[in-house]
Amino acid sequence: MTIYALSSGPGLAGISVVRVSGPNTRKIISELTKKGLPEPRVATRRKFNKIEDNDLIDEGILIWFPGPSSYTGEDMAEFHVHGSKAVVDAIHSTISKVDGCRLAEPGEFTKIAFQNGKINLLKAESISDLISSETEIQRKQAMKIMTGKSSDKFNFLRKRLLKILSNIEAKIDFPEDDLPSTILKNINSETKNIKQEIQKILNDQKVGERIREGFKIAIVGPANAGKSSLLNYLSQRDVAIVSEIAGTTRDVIEAHLNIDGLPVVLSDTAGIRESKDDIERKGIKLALEKAENADLILIVIEPKSIDFTEFLSNFGSKKSILVINKIDLGFDHNNNEIEKYETVKISIKQEKNLDKLIKLIKKNLTNKFISHEDVFITRQRHRTNLEKCVEHLNNFEKKNSIEDFDKAAEDLRLATRSLGMIVGNVDVEEILGSIFNDFCIGK
Numbered sequence: 001m002t003i004y005a006l007s008s009g010p011g012l013a014g015i016s017v018v019r020v021s022g023p024n025t026r027k028i029i030s031e032l033t034k035k036g037l038p039e040p041r042v043a044t045r046r047k048f049n050k051i052e053d054n055d056l057i058d059e060g061i062l063i064w065f066p067g068p069s070s071y072t073g074e075d076m077a078e079f080h081v082h083g084s085k086a087v088v089d090a091i092h093s094t095i096s097k098v099d100g101c102r103l104a105e106p107g108e109f110t111k112i113a114f115q116n117g118k119i120n121l122l123k124a125e126s127i128s129d130l131i132s133s134e135t136e137i138q139r140k141q142a143m144k145i146m147t148g149k150s151s152d153k154f155n156f157l158r159k160r161l162l163k164i165l166s167n168i169e170a171k172i173d174f175p176e177d178d179l180p181s182t183i184l185k186n187i188n189s190e191t192k193n194i195k196q197e198i199q200k201i202l203n204d205q206k207v208g209e210r211i212r213e214g215f216k217i218a219i220v221g222p223a224n225a226g227k228s229s230l231l232n233y234l235s236q237r238d239v240a241i242v243s244e245i246a247g248t249t250r251d252v253i254e255a256h257l258n259i260d261g262l263p264v265v266l267s268d269t270a271g272i273r274e275s276k277d278d279i280e281r282k283g284i285k286l287a288l289e290k291a292e293n294a295d296l297i298l299i300v301i302e303p304k305s306i307d308f309t310e311f312l313s314n315f316g317s318k319k320s321i322l323v324i325n326k327i328d329l330g331f332d333h334n335n336n337e338i339e340k341y342e343t344v345k346i347s348i349k350q351e352k353n354l355d356k357l358i359k360l361i362k363k364n365l366t367n368k369f370i371s372h373e374d375v376f377i378t379r380q381r382h383r384t385n386l387e388k389c390v391e392h393l394n395n396f397e398k399k400n401s402i403e404d405f406d407k408a409a410e411d412l413r414l415a416t417r418s419l420g421m422i423v424g425n426v427d428v429e430e431i432l433g434s435i436f437n438d439f440c441i442g443k
Helices: 025-033 085-095 108-115 121-132 136-146 149-173 181-202 207-213 227-235 278-293 336-340 354-369 380-401 405-423 429-436
Strands: 002-006 013-021 044-049 056-065 076-083 101-103 215-220 253-259 262-268 296-301 320-324 342-345
Touching (some): 002 025, 002 108, 025 085, 121 149, 136 207, 136 262, 149 181, 320 354
Parallel strands (some): 215 296, 320 342
Antiparallel strands (some): 044 056
């Protein structure tokens, strides 16, 4: 089957790129251009015509990529045309007239590239992350994965496990021959070392996932302290309704932001207070849950919140910033509880010290979570397979210690398989759909 799709962004543009891949690519080029194949990988000016009546659609650039030296590993072509909806629709319509052609599914070009061995699963995922990146740190992380450092690490660990497995299988196949004591000793030490390396990767504070999905920041505080106003200011738009009536915010309102280069999911929550309203109480419960699961908590209070000691005690000071809003009204209260927190005094109304707050947010996230240069895990799928690998290695060590080699070998095979699942060195058909469905059409 030959697939085709718009690979550039939809909507009006100077140029649009329609990509084609599959066995009928040569035929499509011939039918649309009424000419032979151009020189491979050379931008060639051509006229593109409708197949059914030879009507001119547009004049643009054709690039021909014969397989297997193409992105997908198949014969592939790109038609660079003027970026109007009418032109793109006409190109799509005429390609569809060729037998054995259909519109590509999301991520199908990259899926074919993976299936043809052009890329591994980690690189496929990093391509998706690069396309979706909204901040510089997300772009850098996607590029790091694309360079293959993570793949090399997991493949190296897997090869070491396969070496151990070969020694165990030798013992099973030739039980009458004793393995040298140095090999048996090496099996134990090597297994332990590999397990420690994987555990070190797992103890990464989920930095990769946080960068990819966005750091979670919860804004909590008493009613009418200015939480929604802070969300609106940081978002640079009216995300939440602001009112002097206490209890206006009842549900959690989220905004995806770029705060000084960091991807952030900022959550405005219901004002925490005693309430007899069932709906507001549910909102307060959600607020406390958001705070518990957040990477950083912004505790917003204001000068009228004199008795807030009990309120502050609900939140840990290590992952919180105390934001004292409305300092234009004056703030001269002394409270020892404040000293436990990093504190910034602001006035959203007068836009005072908000730059200091942004710098403090960035400092907290950077110091706590972005201290690792090597990021190997960017998805829960990676983490789950590494955890399974450690579990199988633990089982292997127990069985190997009592010389139950047959069962120990099976645990080692499962550990090796878990590592292989990350980069796609084993049959991974069951996870391909969930990975490539996250792609845009045309990629």
